[in-house]
């Protein structure tokens with residue numbers, strides 16, 4: 001089932017009406033709280049007879065006494081030609097004031113129940129409740145999928161634009177409340193339209209036995225003396241002008257009818273389960289008598305506008321991410337098909353480059369989302385470009401695409417898969433692999449073997465393009481220009497320069513941003529939240545291609561810090577090294593969810609070399625809770641390239657860093673390389689890993705390979721290795 005379009009369209013349409021229901025619901029939730037606040041409840045165990053006796057002594061012409069869910073006692077009377085409803089003090093029957101729902105309350109309630117349109121409006125409101133139920137259900141399914149399965153639903157970190165995070169986080173918190181509100185609303189609508197019977201019992205045919213005796217006083221009626229006010233709902237008095245009329249008492253336990261003269265119980269009907277159920281449904285929906293729950297309901301009402309606006313923004317942002325394909329041939333006429341599975345939209349950029357290159361060569365190319373996979377007669381070749389999400393799963397829109405592909409009979413047309421993923425994740429390009437496996441098993445031929453592109457590498461894509469050119473025997477020029485997301489301005493606040501040794505100088509740059517306001521943030525235009533270990537993309541002047549640097553600070557630190565080595569002929573590093581305090585640059589954030597650290601009390605082992613220490617320094621800086629953190633740092637010479645050295649020592653004193661082990665390769669007795677430092681500390685590392693430690697490695701590829709080899713040796717006795725730690729999400733690398 002394709003939940004995304006259902007969720008989107010229901011959300012946009014029914015969501016607008018749900019706004020009215022949400023806002024009025026928020027206002028209505030206030031009344032149960034006020035009622036509970038105002039109520040003067042009866043003392044526990046007060047017999048109904050005593051309460052009624054006290055009331056009759058103070059008020060003439062009583063017709064009915066009600067106990068409201070808030071505990072308030074209200075007496076309805078008719079005296080001197082005037083009907084009144086009075087709140088009384090059950091301790092003495094004294095009138096506390098009139099009881100009347102305010103005009104505002106009635107107006108809001110009518111709007112909430114029926115949009116002021118009586119029965120047709122009630123039907124629409126029921127439709128909205130049904131839509132809300134479907135929205136909650138589809139939203140939770142989509143969220144579970146996005147987070148990599150049901151087990152991550154409660155605790156998985158929701159990433160994305162501020163709108164996506166607001167939508168997901170508030171949805172996760174309130175899904176249950178919204179589902180319950182919708183279900184209870186539907187049940188109540190069904191009883192209103194008599195589709196369900198709320199109370200199956202019918203009143204017995206009873207009357208008071210005629211006679212000359214006078215009426216018994218209410219205080220002397222045995223049933224009412226036995227019943228407690230705690231369970232009272234209402235007590236109807238017999239009409240003065242009808243000698244056959246009876247007392248009728250309604251309690252949580254059941255209904256009783258009493259002879260007005262003898263005081264005998266004429267009939268007792270225990271409360272039906274249907275009524276008890278309806279009462280629960282009513283209380284759950286309205287919060288009547290459950291003031292704390294009413295507050296939760298109010299919060300849910302408040303969230304509806306937030307949902308709607310954030311959902312609308314997500315829809316708009318999603319549309320903006322998919323590039324326009326000027327010459328997309330109709331599927332039935334195309335000779336080449338390109339199918340795309342993408343969550344964040346970047347894979348579409350690669351698809352467009354392939355589409356344009358093939359179209360330039362005279363192919364009739366049709367590009368579409370993967371769930372539309374269908375190979376028509378005119379087709380000669382098919383390409384699938386697929387990103388992986390969650391735990392090796394499909395992007396949400398393509399969740400059912402694999403079933404669809406498996407369900408189709410293999411033809412002779414070659415289908416090639418190009419995967420997009422990130423090596424940080426244990427299931428690197430897991431979805432592309434699954435697609436490729438399914439296609440091969442089904443017998444589809446291929447033009448190109450499966451290739452997996454790491455972190456949207458333009459170079460890797462170009463290499464794949466060159467191989468494709470060769471395989472097709474035609475010259476293909478893939479012009480992939482990364483779509484640079486909306487950028488923001490950063491201003492250099494300060495810089496710290498290091499000699500850096502033979503590899504060239506390096507600098508730590510601290511940059512600041514100007515606050516862009518909430519609206520801009522919601523629209524995805526402001527300074528996004530980021531965490532140490534995420535990446536900042538910087539677009540140097542005169543180049544369309546951004547370069548990425550690991551972040552040594554988090555948003556909460558109030559600045560953005562990176563450590564940049566000046567590369568020979570490096571366009572971006574040269575530009576950054578030329579910056580002076582006060583100079584401005586354009587940048588954007590690229591989340592690096594596989595690498596950033598979740599807050600926990602687990603020990604953390606950080607291993608890095610050279611400028612690779614930057615994100616690790618960011619983790620230590622953010623360790624305000626002082627979880628056990630161990631840094632293994634490798635450099636050449638402490639005087640040249642011990643980046644962050646001074647501040648790391650300070651963090652060590654403050655307890656943000658538990659222990660520091662350094663290895664300097666170019667000085668005498670410096671300790672060699674970082675992997676040598678690991679081997680020297682093997683016992684401690686084994687203890688930490690057996691306590692559940694999480695490892696983060698950052699630096700060059702040769703360093704990462706050396707570290708992985710050393711750790712495999714060290715962890716061997718524990719029956720563990722890097723691969724297994726990676727699979728368990730405890731080992732991640734950031735390699736440059």
Ligand SMILES: Cc1cc2nc3c(=O)[nH]c(=O)nc-3n(C[C@H](O)[C@H](O)[C@H](O)COP(=O)(O)O)c2cc1C
Nearest residue numbers: 342343344345346347387388392421422425428429
């Ligand atoms: C929340 C999240 C989960 C991810 N999970 C995986 C994964 O399990 N395996 C993988 O190889 N890549 C994973 N990635 C990386 C993306 O697949 C990769 O960045 C891809 O290029 C995104 O393409 P898109 O922008 O078209 O969706 C994940 C990215 C995010 C943001």
